[in-house]
Amino acid sequence: MEVKSYIPIDLEDCLGELGNENYWLFAGGTDLMIRKRQWHGASRKFVRPVMFINDLKELNGIESDDDYIYIKACNSLAEVYENDEAPEILKKAIVSMANPEIRNMATIGGNVANAAKVGDTLPVLFLLDARVELRSKNEKRIRKISDFIKGKYQTDLRKGELLYQIIIPKKEYDINMFYKVGSRQGDTLSKLSVSCTMNIENNFVNDFRVAFGAINNKSIRDRYIEEKLINKSVSEAEGLIYTVLNGYQDLLYGDNDKRSTKRYREETAIKILHKFLKEALNEK
Amino acid sequence: MQIEIKFNLNGEDVSIMTDPVRRLLDVLREDFKLTGVKEGCSEGECGACVVFVNDILVNSCMVPMANVINKKVMSIEGFKQTKEFEVIEKGFLEAGAVQCGFCTPGMIMATENLLRNISNPSVEEIKEGLSGNICRCTGYQTIIEAVQLTVKDGGELWKSNLTSL
Numbered sequence: 001m002e003v004k005s006y007i008p009i010d011l012e013d014c015l016g017e018l019g020n021e022n023y024w025l026f027a028g029g030t031d032l033m034i035r036k037r038q039w040h041g042a043s044r045k046f047v048r049p050v051m052f053i054n055d056l057k058e059l060n061g062i063e064s065d066d067d068y069i070y071i072k073a074c075n076s077l078a079e080v081y082e083n084d085e086a087p088e089i090l091k092k093a094i095v096s097m098a099n100p101e102i103r104n105m106a107t108i109g110g111n112v113a114n115a116a117k118v119g120d121t122l123p124v125l126f127l128l129d130a131r132v133e134l135r136s137k138n139e140k141r142i143r144k145i146s147d148f149i150k151g152k153y154q155t156d157l158r159k160g161e162l163l164y165q166i167i168i169p170k171k172e173y174d175i176n177m178f179y180k181v182g183s184r185q186g187d188t189l190s191k192l193s194v195s196c197t198m199n200i201e202n203n204f205v206n207d208f209r210v211a212f213g214a215i216n217n218k219s220i221r222d223r224y225i226e227e228k229l230i231n232k233s234v235s236e237a238e239g240l241i242y243t244v245l246n247g248y249q250d251l252l253y254g255d256n257d258k259r260s261t262k263r264y265r266e267e268t269a270i271k272i273l274h275k276f277l278k279e280a281l282n283e284k
Numbered sequence: 285m286q287i288e289i290k291f292n293l294n295g296e297d298v299s300i301m302t303d304p305v306r307r308l309l310d311v312l313r314e315d316f317k318l319t320g321v322k323e324g325c326s327e328g329e330c331g332a333c334v335v336f337v338n339d340i341l342v343n344s345c346m347v348p349m350a351n352v353i354n355k356k357v358m359s360i361e362g363f364k365q366t367k368e369f370e371v372i373e374k375g376f377l378e379a380g381a382v383q384c385g386f387c388t389p390g391m392i393m394a395t396e397n398l399l400r401n402i403s404n405p406s407v408e409e410i411k412e413g414l415s416g417n418i419c420r421c422t423g424y425q426t427i428i429e430a431v432q433l434t435v436k437d438g439g440e441l442w443k444s445n446l447t448s449l
Contacts, residue, residue, distance in 0.1 A: 005285050005304040014368055026348065034327045044305050052304065052350040071352045099416030102328050104340045186415040187329055
């Protein structure tokens with residue numbers, strides 16, 4: 001069955017039409033073209049009309065000011081990776097995803113709005129305190145990404161809205177790590193991922209962040225646990241490593257599924273964080 | 285829903301009535317009979333179907349026709365007309381990097397893409413550059429050697445960023 005397709009001429013046209021029908025928004029297509037496939041030779045199985053937004057000028061490009069970097073939703077992962085101002089930890093996550101050809105097509109907006117449990121940019125964007133700007137015909141609103149993502153394939157996107165851009169506060173992270181565990185080196189989906197940053201100045205931890213991806217249905221970030229190490233001396237922080245690890249252990253609710261087991265995910269994630277903490281605190 | 289979609293295919297302006305959701309891969313193989321573009325995994329992992337769209341290497345099995353409107357598409361058949369192809373082909377032949385040949389068009393396109401970005405890649409960079417292409421025959425070693433031979437014999441082509449199509 002062929003469904004209605006709409007190719008807007010600009011963002012105004014797109015937002016106007018979005019209010020009229022319940023469209024699938026189609027950007028790079030790397031998820032939808034696979035998820036909606038049928039047997040060989042058959043057309044994709046879309047049961048709702050489709051709107052193609054990938055080439056809208058207003059949804060492409062990366063800008064910045066003194067405080068923030070603004071990444072429009074339809075930038076490909078490769079374009080974000082190649083941008084000088086994109087945070088290094090985000091680039092580490094991107095280069096771990098899929099393969100060069102897919103990164104040329106897949107969009108950062110798609111990775112966010114899809115809200116897949118294994119979306120690798122999500123935990124990093126949680127860690128970076130990113131926000132999303134949502135636009136509809138008559139409204140613009142900004143939400144923390146941790147509020148926008150509600151669960152596996154669940155977001156706060158309302159009818160008639162689209163994800164316009166991702167806004168990331170500018171900040172230097174002295175030590176940063178994105179560690180992904182998959183079944184192979186390239187072109188793999190996460191069994192789990194651990195993202196960590198730490199800033200140490202004058203022997204005191206002045207910033208520490210952790211986010212876990214692909215374990216719970218929604219990426220995990222807990223400011224309360226992070227604050228246990230902030231403003232502590234390096235030696236005090238070393239003494240609190242197990243308090244921090246135990247805190248996170250209680251937050252992990254992994255599943256057994258085709259990619260891994262609950263036990264492997266949870267134990268491995270904690271071990272990776274433990275290694276990061278030992279190395280980060282010993283480095284200074 | 286059928287609409288008229290215009291794009292440039294291997295240097296020639298073309299137009300086709302088709303569903304915008306239809307895959308570029310199917311249009312190239314079925315409508316234009318460009319069967320050098322292969323269908324392998326159908327999910328973006330094997331790289332047998334890669335083409336350049338506006339000089340960006342993509343898996344045509346994941347590209348809907350709506351996303352090529354007014355763009356330049358180059359398949360292996362178009363790339364075959366270039367000087368760069370001749371040098372890569374020679375490298376693949378000399379290294380014995382072709383066995384069944386199914387992955388070869390994709391490997392050649394990915395090699396071109398790699399050399400456009402890094403004119404003298406290391407082994408690690410070759411592996412990363414070809415990481416979206418699967419070969420089940422060669423074990424990859426001869427393909428890596430083919431890229432190295434290509435660079436040795438004709439690397440100047442990419443250093444000057446010439447595109448001869």
